[in-house]
Every structure is written in structure tokens, then in C-alpha cells.
Amino acid sequence: MSYARALRCRKCGQEYPLQPLNLCDFCLSPLEVSYDYKSMAKAVSREKLSGGTLSMWRYRDMLPVEGKEVDIGTGFTPLVKADNLGHELGLNRLYIKNDCLNPTYSFKDRVVSVAVTKAREFGFDTIACASTGNLAASVAAHAAKANMKAYVFVPSEVEPGKLVGAAIYNPVLVTVKGSYDDVNRLCARLVERYNWGFININLRPYYAEGSKTLGYEVAEQLGWRAPDCVVAPAASGLLFTRIWKGLDELAMLGLIEAVNTHMYLAQATGCSPIVNAFQAGSLHVHPVEPDTIAKSIAIGNPADGYYALRVARQSGGGACAVTDEEAIAGMKLLAQTEGIFAEAAGGVVIAGLKRLATSGVIKRNELTVAFITGAGPKTQEIVSGIVQPFAVQPNLESFEEVLGARA
Amino acid sequence: MFTFPQELIKEPIIYTLSHQFKVVTNIRRADISEDKGWVVLELEGDEKEIEQGIAWVTAKGVRVDPVIGDIVEG
Numbered sequence: 001m002s003y004a005r006a007l008r009c010r011k012c013g014q015e016y017p018l019q020p021l022n023l024c025d026f027c028l029s030p031l032e033v034s035y036d037y038k039s040m041a042k043a044v045s046r047e048k049l050s051g052g053t054l055s056m057w058r059y060r061d062m063l064p065v066e067g068k069e070v071d072i073g074t075g076f077t078p079l080v081k082a083d084n085l086g087h088e089l090g091l092n093r094l095y096i097k098n099d100c101l102n103p104t105y106s107f108k109d110r111v112v113s114v115a116v117t118k119a120r121e122f123g124f125d126t127i128a129c130a131s132t133g134n135l136a137a138s139v140a141a142h143a144a145k146a147n148m149k150a151y152v153f154v155p156s157e158v159e160p161g162k163l164v165g166a167a168i169y170n171p172v173l174v175t176v177k178g179s180y181d182d183v184n185r186l187c188a189r190l191v192e193r194y195n196w197g198f199i200n201i202n203l204r205p206y207y208a209e210g211s212k213t214l215g216y217e218v219a220e221q222l223g224w225r226a227p228d229c230v231v232a233p234a235a236s237g238l239l240f241t242r243i244w245k246g247l248d249e250l251a252m253l254g255l256i257e258a259v260n261t262h263m264y265l266a267q268a269t270g271c272s273p274i275v276n277a278f279q280a281g282s283l284h285v286h287p288v289e290p291d292t293i294a295k296s297i298a299i300g301n302p303a304d305g306y307y308a309l310r311v312a313r314q315s316g317g318g319a320c321a322v323t324d325e326e327a328i329a330g331m332k333l334l335a336q337t338e339g340i341f342a343e344a345a346g347g348v349v350i351a352g353l354k355r356l357a358t359s360g361v362i363k364r365n366e367l368t369v370a371f372i373t374g375a376g377p378k379t380q381e382i383v384s385g386i387v388q389p390f391a392v393q394p395n396l397e398s399f400e401e402v403l404g405a406r407a
Numbered sequence: 408m409f410t411f412p413q414e415l416i417k418e419p420i421i422y423t424l425s426h427q428f429k430v431v432t433n434i435r436r437a438d439i440s441e442d443k444g445w446v447v448l449e450l451e452g453d454e455k456e457i458e459q460g461i462a463w464v465t466a467k468g469v470r471v472d473p474v475i476g477d478i479v480e481g
Contacts, residue, residue, distance in 0.1 A: 011436075028435045028447050028474050181473075188473050284438055284445060287410055287472055301408070301472040 003040040004064035007031040007205055010307065018064070020122050020202040030303055031205045033064045041253045046224055049216075049255075056110050056213040062249060063114055063213075064206055070116040070146040074109040075213055077101045079221040079369070084337035085350075089357040093367040095227070097218055098340055100375035104141050104165070106134035106296070106343075107239065107373040111210035112199060116142040118206040119197030125149060128190070129199040130183045132158050132166075133296050134374050139199055140169035151196070153183050165378060211239045215246020218369055219256050226251070226259045228366040229317070231353045233345045233373060234265040234274050235297035237308030243371065244311045263317035264362070265308060266352030268292035268344075272321035274305045278312055279319070285309060293324045293382050294344035296374055318361065326351035328383060331376060341376035349373075410470040411444040420469060421446065428460035429453065447474060 007016040009024035010032050016025075024031055043061050052058025056075025078098045086094035102109040112135070119127050128151040129139045136152045143150030150171035154163065155178060167173055176183045191198045199207055219226055226247045234240045244263055250256045267275045270292030277285045285305030290298035302308070312319050322330070330350030335341050342350070353370050356362040376383070392398040400407075411420070416439065425432045430452040437446040450457050465471050 023474065026435075028449070185473055286443070286445070287408075287470055303474075 001061075002064050002066050003036045003043070003061065004033045005036045006034045008034040020119075020124075020197060022202050022204045033205050033209055035062075035064075037249070037252055044253055044255065046220075046255055049220065056113065056210070056217070059213050059216045062216065062253075064209055065114060065117045066121055067117075069113065070120060070142055071113055072103045072109065072141055072145050074102050074113050076217055079218060080338065080340070082338050082370075085334065088333065088337055089354055090364055091357050091362065091368055092365050093228075094353075095218075095222075095367070095369045096334070096338060096340060097214065097369055097371045099214070099371065099373050100340065100342060100346075104134070104137040105375035105378060106138065107211065107214065107371075108134040108138040109142075110213050111207045111238075112138040112142050114210035115197070115199045115203040115207035116146050116148070119203055120146055120148070122197065124195065124197035126151065126194070127197040127199060127203075128153065128187070130154070130180070130187045132162050133378070135199065136163070136166035136171075137169070140166045140171035143171060144169045153187055155180055155183055208238050208242055211242035212246035212249065214239070214371065215243045215248075216250060218243075219247060219250050222367070222369075224250075224256050226256055226261045227369040228260070229262045229264065229356075229362050229368040230371070231264045231266060231349055231356065231362075231368065232371040233294075233297050233349050234267055234302070234308050234319075235299040235345075236302045237265075237274055237304035237306075239371075239373065240265050240308045241304055241311050244315065261315060261317075262362075263311050263315040264352065264356055265312055265317075265319045266348050267297060267319070267321045268294040268327060268348050269321040269323050270294075271298045271300060273300065273302055274308050274312075275319040275321040277305065277309055283309070292327075292344075293379075294327055294348050295379070296343060297345045297348065318356070320352045320355050322348055322351035322355065326354075330354065331383060332386070334372070335376070340372060342372045343374040343376050343379050344382055345374055346372040346376070408472045408474055409446045409448065409464065410472070411439070411446075412468055413442045415468055416441065416444055418467075420464060420467060421448070424460050424464055428463065429456045430460045 011029035012027045014026050054076045080096045082094045082096045099107040126149040130153040132154045140150050152171045153174045156175040191201045197203050247259045251259045271290035273285045273288045287301035290300045327347035331347035334350045392402050433449040435447045
């Protein structure tokens with residue numbers, strides 16, 4: 001059973017019953033699920049959680065769902081001690097939270113699992129989203145598992161190759177003539193016309209909660225404590241705020257000590273509206289035109305930008321933007337030290353972590369967790385230049401001539 | 408959401424939009440200073456009028472973003 005009691009506007013405090021609703025009627029700010037933490041605290045304990053299923057759903061008492069979950073095997077991904085990378089960066093207690101290892105290879109499985117579960121509870125038979133990448137794949141996969149129809153909307157000029165990861169699950173794939181802006185505007189109209197669960201429109205407050213499980217898992221895997229520092233990517237800012245919320249909730253429920261984690265967000269310089277606002281000391285996040293290879297975090301107008309900004313500031317953390325070149329170098333560094341092939345957003349995180357460590361912002365002995373939210377093979381074309389084989393003839397002489405000195 | 412560059416701060420864009428295009432505008436949140444500003448507003452009216460109105464506002468140099476959802480590139 002869920003301890004969710006209402007939807008609440010973070011800006012003005014207005015409350016609404018639990019329903020498929022995204023924005024406050026009054027001030028058009030995003031709504032958030034509000035819980036009865038007092039009752040929740042009686043239901044959860046370290047022992048009970050530790051004995052739970054080996055997936056994100058071990059935390060179901062802290063998620064806004066009532067019935068059976070739609071789960072394709074998501075979560076409880078490895079938290080790896082990154083000794084090699086740590087040595088390179090001068091950090092003694094560095095961990096990587098490897099969310100590449102979810103069923104559709106990104107952290108989106110967490111948020112979509114909650115959203116689709118909720119969609120089914122609300123009686124939707126169709127779910128939908130606008131995305132080419134991680135979200136599309138996860139939505140299509142979960143729809144298949146839940147026996148629901150899925151519509152995936154993409155701009156028409158996207159290369160077909162990018163859509164295989166979603167198309168394999170047999171959603172209804174719709175190409176829209178225009179930009180992403182146009183696709184989103186169409187979806188905003190469709191949600192009014194059709195009784196569909198749009199994953200990041202009318203289901204957004206529930207979708208958002210799935211990311212808290214990243215915070216829960218990391219704390220549990222560290223032996224029931226929060227890290228000293230977190231480095232995570234920011235697109236809409238939702239993931240970043242929910243990692244913090246997850247840690248904060250565990251403290252509120254008495255499961256860990258009070259949280260003193262410094263939260264650092266990383267973006268690409270080609271799309272860094274939140275970092276810009278942080279560095280300008282501004283309260284408002286001004287939209288930008290995205291221009292980066294890190295497509296999965298290329299949101300020019302982040303809906304949760306203000307809240308992510310607030311978390312970075314209030315936690316005594318920060319925000320940094322790295323170039324595409326640094327991101328690619330970050331992808332290579334992570335792969336070549338820890339054997340983890342992350343997508344570009346992961347490269348952004350590692351490059352940001354490197355900057356923060358080198359400048360002494362993150363200290364050598366601070367327990368630091370870097371969040372890798374999606375796997376590299378999906379966008380491997382951005383590092384295709386890495387393939388530089390040595391060519392030999394099929395004989396020993398040739399090998400020794402070409403590689404003898406190395407072997 | 409409309410985001411205004413400095414050179415348009417003094418122009419009555421929203422007023423002109425509602426008069427020229429038969430669109431009812433209702434401001435929900437805003438922050439305007441001397442050098443930049445943003446306004447979150449509701450637009451009501453005939454679909455075609457709203458589309459044309461948004462096209463006009465965009466052509467003037469105002470950035471227009473829907474408030475619903477996140478526009479993801481990937």
C-alpha cells in the first residue's frame with residue numbers, strides 16, 4: 001500500500017487529489033507527490049528493506065503505487081568502488097553507481113516502471129512519450145510487459161538507426177514533421193484530446209518518484225549512510241532533485257543519519273542552463289538552444305531547473321559544465337579505468353568529477369558517488385574513432401614486426 | 408513561457424498579442440527586470456489564432472517554450 005496522500009505544488013503549496021495531473025492550476029508549476037511520512041515510518045525499517053526483492057521495488061512502501069508493479073527487472077544496480085579511477089583523480093573513496101545495467105540500459109527504467117504502474121492503476125490502456133532515446137526504449141519495453149499500447153513520438157528527421165532500441169518492443173512509432181519543440185507541442189494537445197498516460201506530461205509527478213530509488217539504493221549499499229558528495233548529470237533537473245529527496249526521506253524516516261551530502265550537478269557546455277544560472281547567482285534558469293553530443297541531457301528548458309539549482313546551493317554543492325571533448329575523454333577514462341562503457345552523459349559526469357577533484361572542491365577522503373545513468377553502446381558512434389586496430393598478416397613474423405616491441 | 412531579451416523588455420508584446428490575435432492572455436508567474444524577463448502565461452482562444460499569435464511573438468524575438476513536459480533531444 002502507498003503512503004502517498006496528495007499532489008502538492010512546490011511553488012504555491014496548493015494540493016490536489018492523486019490523479020494524472022502535472023501542473024498546478026494556480027501557478028502552472030510542477031506538482032509533486034506528498035506523503036504521510038509518519039505512517040510510512042512505522043512501515044519501513046532497515047531489516048525489512050534489506051530483506052526485500054533485489055530490485056528497485058524493495059522500496060515500494062516509499063513509492064506512490066498501490067497494486068502490483070510493472071517491472072522488467074529494474075534497479076539495485078551495482079555500486080562499484082572505483083579504485084583505479086579514484087587513483088587517477090586523487091580520490092580515495094570514489095564509487096560509481098552503474099545504472100547502465102538496467103533492462104533498457106538506462107536509469108529511465110526506474111521512472112517508467114513507476115509511471116506505467118500508476119498508468120495501469122489509473123485505468124489507462126495506452127501510454128505515450130516524446131523521445132528518441134532512453135525514454136522511448138523504456139516506455140516501449142514497459143508497455144510490452146504491461147500489455148498496454150505505447151505511442152512514441154519523434155521528429156521526422158531522426159535517423160531510423162536511433163529508433164531500433166525502442167522499435168524492437170513494437171510500440172506505435174510516430175514521426176512528426178518538425179523539431180522537438182513541435183513534437184512536444186503536439187503531445188501537449190494530444191494529452192487533452194486522448195485518454196492516454198503521457199509518461200512525462202500527465203504522469204510526471206509519479207514518474208519523478210522512481211529516481212528516489214537511486215538515492216535509497218546508494219545509501220543502503222554504503223551500509224545505510226549518505227555519501228559526502230554526489231556528482232550526477234542534469235537534463236530536466238528531475239533526477240538530481242530526486243536523488244537528494246531519496247536521501248532526505250531516508251533520514252526523515254530514521255533509516256540514516258541527517259544528510260550532509262554536497263550535491264554537484266554536471267551538464268554539457270552546449271546545453272547548460274542550470275549551470276549558467278548557478279554561476280550567475282541567479283534564481284531563474286534561462287532556456288538555451290541545445291548543441292551537444294550528449295543528447296540524453298540536452299534539455300534547453302529544464303522544467304525542474306529551479307529546484308535542481310536550489311538543491312545544489314542548499315546542499316553546499318555546485319554545478320559545472322564540460323565541453324563535448326571533455327565528455328568523450330570522460331567516457332574513455334571511465335571505460336579504461338573501471339571497465340564501464342557509459343553514454344555521453346556519463347562522460348559529462350566523469351569530466352565534471354575530474355574538474356571538481358582536480359580543483360580540490362571534492363576532497364581526497366570524501367566518500368563520493370558518481371551516477372552513471374545510461375550505457376555507451378546506444379550512442380557508440382560518438383566514439384567510433386576509438387577503433388584503431390593494428391593490422392597484421394596471418395603469421396608470426398608479421399605480428400612481431402608490427403607489435404613485437406609491445407608484446 | 409515567454410523569455411524576453413533586453414531589447415524587447417519595453418515593448419508591449421503581450422498586450423499586442425491579445426489585441427492583434429484574439430487570444431486571451433492570463434499571466435500566472437513572471438519576473439521582469441531591466442535587462443531580461445520571463446512570463447508564464449495561459450493562452451485561450453481559437454487554435455489557429457493562438458498558433459499565429461505564437462508565430463508572431465517568436466518572430467519578434469521572444470523565446471516561447473511550452474510549460475508542459477520536457478523537450479528532450481535524445
